[in-house]
């Protein structure tokens with residue numbers, strides 16, 4: 242049994258804890274003391290913060306090194322949590338202690354029921370497992386998709402070109418594809434906007450991360466599986482010429498693995514441009530299934546919105562025929578993916594996941610996270626769930 246250990250490291254503002262001597266490219270981080278063991282090769286001169294945490298200066302290389310070691314050696318998921326620069330030390334520490342952040346307030350999803358079966362079935366009839374798997378294959382053919390490498394930049398450009406080819410193929414005027422820049426990294430997030438007929442209504446957002454760690458990281462399950470879901474949904478929405486009332490956004494986040502850096506900038510883009518958001522779905526690892534996970538869908542219940550999660554479970558029952566015992570919950574116990582960026586800014590997010598926490602793909606973040614770790618049948622359930630989510634929440638024109 243793998244224990245969920247909270248090994249969190251925090252990223253603080255220069256202003257808060259700006260040390261006097263800072264080498265170029267280094268930033269101040271809060272790191273759990275136990276993780277200093279990965280830095281015997283380097284004198285970090287840690288400053289004690291309290292019994293468990295130290296403050297150190299880390300470069301992008303150091304962060305990658307830390308992230309890899311936490312996963313490989315400690316066999317723990319998670320490693321660290323990047324926290325908003327503006328957060329104060331005390332706020333950060335409160336978050337570590339509670340490490341939950343589930344939004345449980347009632348909202349519009351508490352009473353919402355599925356309403357558009359015809360349009361959902363129409364989309365389902367076009368979704369193709371083989372097309373989906375082809376995207377996973379193509380994404381995992383890059384040597385890596387790291388935010389720090391030229392491969393990662395090329396992967397991001399390839400994704401954007403592919404999306405632009407859809408726009409040309411279907412002559413869609415209501416489709417925009419654009420980059421959102423990532424601070425400190427060359428890899429940019431990609432946003433696809435399908436404008437609805439009532440753009441004043443709050444929008445629907447679906448996302449997955451494009452990046453991996455560096456050097457021989459196919460990242461098929463983590464997270465070609467989730468980002469390919471977006472490709473397949475976008476492609477078939479265009480093909481069926483589905484007209485929704487609401488704007489829908491599909492986001493391929495850059496630089497997730499280095500601390501949710503891309504999604505932080507994307508959420509800021511939405512805030513800065515006053516784009517109101519109805520609901521966000523995160524798709525990160527949907528492809529790996531041990532025997533007891535098959536046919537089931539799991540929902541992350543921390544850093545997500547409870548009512549939206551219950552609503553999405555309803556969609557899984559209605560449109561995927563899931564029974565109560567095929568729908569299970571899990572917790573990451575830390576801000577494990579991009580959904581946390583939305584939740585932290587008050588946007589309702591849901592995060593369907595491949596398995597229980599003890600059963601997730603043991604090969605993520607290694608060279609073994611290849612297409613062969615991905616079950617097409619398992620992953621395809623999430624393609625359908627995402628499809629039902631877009632149609633139901635995006636609201637087709639009458």
Ligand code: BES
Nearest residue numbers: 318319320321322323498499500577601
């Ligand atoms: N896909 C993982 C998160 C994950 C792994 C969720 C296993 C549930 C089970 C994600 O890409 C990742 O690796 N996240 C980082 C944290 C992030 C803040 C850098 C991690 O878990 O180390």
Ligand code: ZN
Nearest residue numbers: 463464525526
């Ligand atoms: Zn991931």
